Amino acid sequence: MAQTPQQRRANQKFAKDNEHRMGKSEDQLKKKEKRDLKSPISPIWLFLLAFVLIGGLFFEVLSRVFF
Structure with missing residues (x-):
């Protein structure tokens, strides 16, 4: 089954968010969330x-x- 454009955008956003998290500890991620x-x-x-x-x-x- 082919992806719709909306699904493709959602998958790209999810992949981008997870790419930024790779290699970081939970503490580092929590600190970033607090700053935002x-x-x-x-x-x-x-x-x-x-x-x-x-x-x-x-x-x-x-x-x-x-x-």
Whole structure:
């Protein structure tokens, strides 16, 4: 039975991943996995959250000082 293009791509990806693991211990692989951690929230959302919180605090202080 012939492979479909999707199966071929999946097999190539699997082979490439396993090729990088050859000759390395489990500790080395775990260290690499730990370095690849990503933040669960994007920087844009962090900026917007900070803008809303800091902006809200700023306007609250202004309203208490001048009114």
